[in-house]
Each structure stands twice: as structure tokens, then as C-alpha cells.
Amino acid sequence: MPRRRRLRKIVAPPGFKGYKPYGITHVSKEPVELLYEEYEAIKLADYDLLNHEEAANLMGISRPTFARIYESARRKIAKALVETREIKTVYGNAIMDKSWFVCNDCNSRFTIPKTMDKKQCALCASSNIELINKQ
Amino acid sequence: MKTVITASGNSVDTQFDKRFGRAAWFCVLDEDTNETLFFDNANISASNGAGTKAAEKMVELGVKKVISGDFGPKAKDLLDKFDIQMVIIQDDDLAVKDIIKKIKH
Structure with missing residues (x-):
């Protein structure tokens, strides 16, 4: 049996439900599903410009795991761009920062x-008021 | 009690700035006397550590609440440590005075 997945801590969910390409000729391809933790990984590494070690600590996971999530996020975004697919955000294995x-x-x-x-x-x-914590 | 609102200019008529570390100005509002003071942000074009520096400035000014559009992880950690309340507003087109009005109801 595989080891259970540790929940990835994220500060806030993405501020959008998805992204759609426009000006394309053919439609209705399956959207790419971007997980909340993948969005958070891109945000921490490429927007907040943290290194992978710091970002991994913030999300409560190990650096190699962070690198894997980040890699998967980049591949999904690249796939969406090249294959003109929609990006849809889905919950994944994330947990909101409790505070x-x-x-x-x-x-x-x-x-x-x-x-x-x-x-x-x-x-x-x-x-x-309520806590932002969907779990 | 002092509250900081990130602003894009140095008057209450200007737009609220949604960034924290790279906000153009910090508006310090004294909630008891309703006075506002503006400080410009020295780290607006710093390549890194702007959030940390801004958070240190908040501690220095002795504020208890910071209102902005987003906080980076380092700024958040620091503000947490000094028990400064963070408030995130996601509306785009608010002026600083609108936010002051909201606090005052």
C-alpha cells in the first residue's frame, strides 16, 4: 500500500475558476485540471520568487515533493497553452492555511x-465570519 | 489604534494599492482621532525582500492592523509574529477613503 499523501498547505485558493483560450478555431477539448497545490507552487516559486526549499517549508512538504508538484504544474500549463485547452482549477490534496x-x-x-x-x-x-478551511 | 492601508498615492482620494511590499504609499489611520498620515515606500523597486522591509516598517510604526490586497509568505510570517492583524480586500476599485468609511461604518 502506498504511503498516504500529506496534505499540502496553501494560503488562499486561486482567485479564478479557470482560464480559457480565445480566438481558436476548434472547440470542446477536455480542459486541463490544475490542482490548488500546483497553483500555489507556481505562485510561491515564480511569483513570490522563493526557492524550492522555502516554498516546500511553507506548504508543509519536502523539497523533492515540492519540485514534483511544481514540475507537474508547469507541464499542465504548457500543455494547456500548446494544445489550446482550458485550464480548470480543482481542489486536489490541499488544505487552507488555518489562520x-x-x-x-x-x-x-x-x-x-x-x-x-x-x-x-x-x-x-x-x-x-468563518474559517477558510474547506476540509 | 493605528491601522495601515496600502495606497497608490498620498491622499485619501487615491486608489487602494493591492500589493503590500511594493505598495506606493502607506496610509496610517489613527482610528481614535481619524487622522491620516502618509509614508512613501522606500522599497518599492527592491528586487527582493520588499515584503519583509514593509512588515518591519509596520512594526516600527506600531500599527495593529494592515489592510492590503495580498501578503507574501515572508511578510505574513513576520506580521503574525508581531500579532499584527492582516486584512485582505479583493475589490479592485476602492479608494482609500472608501476603506476608511468601511472601518468606521
């Missing part, structure tokens, strides 16, 4: 430091 809350009234996300005991939205003071 973030979302306000259901104003949609802002925020942290609550341990020195603060009020459980309310940092912006509109609504108490209609």
Missing part, C-alpha cells in the same frame, strides 16, 4: 492575532 478568516458580509479575508479576543470582521465588524 485566515473570511467575512460573509463584506468578503474580506483577515487574520485574528492571538492578542485579540474579539471574533469579528476586521473591516465591517460583522460577526458573520
Whole structure:
């Protein structure tokens, strides 16, 4: 039996459901499924410009595992570009970083430091808040 | 209590800046007196470590809450350590004064 998959920590889900090519002649190919952890790997390595060691630590996985996820993410994006496929984001084996809350009234996300005991939205003071953690 | 809002210019009429480490200006709002102060960001074009430097600046200014569009992992770690509350707003077209209004209801 294979070893169980460790959950990959991510800070926030991607801000989109997918990407679509435009100006193409033929349609309806199967979309490429990009996992949340793959999106996060691309973000950490190529947008936040971390090295793989630091990025792996943030996601709570080993460096080789990070490299594998990153590799797979790049291949999927390349495949989508070359074969003009849609990119769809799917949940995968990710877990949201626990410390973030979302306000259901104003949609802002925020942290609550341990020195603060009020459980309310940092912006509109609504108490209609929840943890960002889908699991 | 002091709150920082990242701004693209040095007045409350300018747009809110969605970046933290590379925001153009930091607007420091004193929630008790409603006064605002603007600081320009010295690290706006730094090749790396802008988020860390900005977070250090927040600690120096003694703010308790930072409102921006996104925080990098290093900035987040540092702000967490100093118990500074982070708020992420994802609306694009907000001016700094709109956010101040939201805090004040």
C-alpha cells in the first residue's frame, strides 16, 4: 500500500475558476485540471520568487515533493497553452492555511492575532465570519 | 489604534494599492482621532525582500492592523509574529477613503 499523501498547505485558493483560450478555431477539448497545490507552487516559486526549499517549508512538504508538484504544474500549463485547452482549477490534496478568516458580509479575508479576543470582521465588524478551511 | 492601508498615492482620494511590499504609499489611520498620515515606500523597486522591509516598517510604526490586497509568505510570517492583524480586500476599485468609511461604518 502506498504511503498516504500529506496534505499540502496553501494560503488562499486561486482567485479564478479557470482560464480559457480565445480566438481558436476548434472547440470542446477536455480542459486541463490544475490542482490548488500546483497553483500555489507556481505562485510561491515564480511569483513570490522563493526557492524550492522555502516554498516546500511553507506548504508543509519536502523539497523533492515540492519540485514534483511544481514540475507537474508547469507541464499542465504548457500543455494547456500548446494544445489550446482550458485550464480548470480543482481542489486536489490541499488544505487552507488555518489562520485566515473570511467575512460573509463584506468578503474580506483577515487574520485574528492571538492578542485579540474579539471574533469579528476586521473591516465591517460583522460577526458573520468563518474559517477558510474547506476540509 | 493605528491601522495601515496600502495606497497608490498620498491622499485619501487615491486608489487602494493591492500589493503590500511594493505598495506606493502607506496610509496610517489613527482610528481614535481619524487622522491620516502618509509614508512613501522606500522599497518599492527592491528586487527582493520588499515584503519583509514593509512588515518591519509596520512594526516600527506600531500599527495593529494592515489592510492590503495580498501578503507574501515572508511578510505574513513576520506580521503574525508581531500579532499584527492582516486584512485582505479583493475589490479592485476602492479608494482609500472608501476603506476608511468601511472601518468606521
